[in-house]
Amino acid sequence: MEQRLSLVYLGVLDLRISRDFYENLSWVASKSSSNDQSTFFQLGGIILRLYSLGVLAEEFNQVVGTGFGGITLAHNARPKEQVDKLLIQAVTAGQLYSNWWKKFLGWLFRILF
Numbered sequence: 001m002e003q004r005l006s007l008v009y010l011g012v013l014d015l016r017i018s019r020d021f022y023e024n025l026s027w028v029a030s031k032s033s034s035n036d037q038s039t040f041f042q043l044g045g046i047i048l049r050l051y052s053l054g055v056l057a058e059e060f061n062q063v064v065g066t067g068f069g070g071i072t073l074a075h076n077a078r079p080k081e082q083v084d085k086l087l088i089q090a091v092t093a094g095q096l097y098s099n100w101w102k103k104f105l106g107w108l109f110r111i112l113f
Contacts, residue, residue, distance in 0.1 A: 004075065005046055011053035011070025015039060018050050 012018040019029060019039045033040035037055045041048040051059070053070050062068035077083045 005073055006076035007047045007049060007072075007074035009049050009051055009056060009072040009074070011051050011056035011064075011068075013053055015050060015052050022048075022050075 010018075015037070019034075022039075022041060023029060027041050027043075030040040030042060037052050039050045041050075053064055056070060056072070057064045057068050060068070060072060064070075075086070077086050
């Protein structure tokens, strides 16, 4: 597996305050990909997406206050044919594989392909 991250998702309590913080650092939020539940920043080869903490927890079938830290990381495969191989590597390395992965990958492929 190539050593890189594609996406960093941060769950935040107040999206407006968090977005303002990064914009005050002169980061530019994507106007086309940001909405009232999430904000998107392109950082070179990595995407930072700020989500309302409750929305992010729901996306990953988690409950706020039960150990979910509000941070998720993603590695996008290049090309898409590598996805199965990378998932097997992740499972072998000890990562959990559950139904939300299937939902997420299906969603991602609909967007990208």
